[in-house]
Amino acid sequence: MTTTRASGGRDVRFACVEGDWSDGGFRYACPRCGGVVVVEAQPLAAEPPVDRSAPGVWRRAALLPRVTAHVSLGEGETPLLDGPDGVRLKVESANPTLSFKDRAMALAVSFALDGGYAGLVVASTGNAAASASAYAARAGLRCRVIVGSESNAAAKLRACRAYGAEVTEVTGDYSAAYAEALALEGEGWLNVSTTFRNPVPGEAYRGVAFELVEQLGRVPAVVCVPIGAGPLLRGIERGFADLQALRGGAVPRLIGVQAQAVSPIVRAWEASPEDPAIWRSTLGDAGARWHTTSATAIADALRGYERQGELTLEAIRATGGAAVAVDEEGIADATRRLRADGLWVEPSSAIALVAAEWEAERADGPVVAVLTGHGIKVPDAD
Template structure:
């Protein structure tokens, strides 16, 4: 696993409003100076206000990114980096959204892509990956089997364009924090985020930390990470300490995108939550589709993985500070549920 020895700083004077989406913040992406601008129009997603549980909530519509999920922010940065290394073919593993995003950006740059997915991955996501021209390799069993399969391919010489092991995507996700600061005119009081590997949560946290270091905000927002109760290792570790990890299983969940038994950056995510006075919330299966329907009735159609935020919001709404931002990570068009 890789990370930056020194994180890039955020300088408001270097924000280039003439550039599209996340590339307005190129100086904070940590890319080599010669990295090409690989873009399909990711970033600059809408912030829509709606009432929920008696509070005004700002929903960040990450499902409006080019391939229908927040992953595009990270993939644009990662593929840009790979191009500086002359990579023309790479492999990735994914439950769906990261694979679709990688396949799209690989296609846009002429890169050959192979994506290892668990066999249970939603049909629309697999079809999306294939539509971009990538080779889809279904792997039977739990999500960890796909991760092990792609690592074997890497051991045989394939370039592993991992959204989990490589750090470029995290700084791509950090641009979400910069956008929220600009859209709200201040830092949020609370940000609620679905969590699998934890890269999005970590990126958002790093983004707000960069804004604080730049003197643009006084305090970090409180972060609330959301996991499916049947596979909630970060919730368990945060709630019960190391003993909590002994009983965690990789249970089947409608929220397939957060079905991660061993988050690679778990320690960093847990440290971030302590620093932001954050918390984790676990959502039971019978609440997921109900949450999706409640969001849809507000005009916001998301996949089950994204819908877990609704019940999480209900659990914490009386104890969190405004402005309250909820990240809607993936489009409802990606799921048959």
């Protein structure tokens, strides 16, 4: 167990997104209506300091909910590189377990230590599981990983076992694993599945917005983000909202990118870019039948937690952005082109480049593609 203790951070309270409950304490769901619980963070009173002597996400602890345990493996502060067609690449695959989830898990595990939890339970397509396993080991906590057989995550599970996690495979897709994780939460086990089930981990993604502005020297015009349920996109949106409140100016358009084969959020967006009632009915369409995709890390049908997708749609709408789908050919081509350029990322990451290239044709400022995870953890597609 390697943990430092520190202070700093934001006061937060927990509230139902439907507005009918805000007692403040941590909950997975609204005790009144069962709705999604979100973190309401105290506005930043001043520019958040950057402590270069602190590890990982704790360099910008002022952005995060106040916790005293600061667990880190050196996550965050990832490179921003030049990519094809003038697109800038935010290389989240450079994180300690090779995906953006490390930001969330540094915070989630610290929150678990503060709360006296004995362990973590996580439903995952693989990246969150590998990350949770590593951070649990770092914090001296147990970790239970639930993965759906359709996620094709053998290499990622090997990493989990190497870190000492208990791995359970269930038949089916991510939504099946999610249901299993729900049954295990409580009694000392913190559910850190990186949907919106636990509102804490996604707060760590606010830092991506601050890093981008620092690296570019300005606010980007567009940021393209691969999305399953979409906490990464919403966390980035929250970060840019923080920046706008502090400094004024515009926020970038956020583009949520899904594989055409599994695209519940894109379908809801296409049904209506602004009407939450239409989002709800479209997301809740139990008749949706999805296909297989190479973008396994973002293949989330949202089955059983459809309303979580509304948070991502709302974040997209708030920025004047869009939700777009990319077909398998486009995903494979972008994966190959990035590899040929020295960047081995998974198809679920390369998909952001496709959307960014579309945007770059008309944007009047920097366009960023967030490369969420490394390619070494996925089976070869070709």
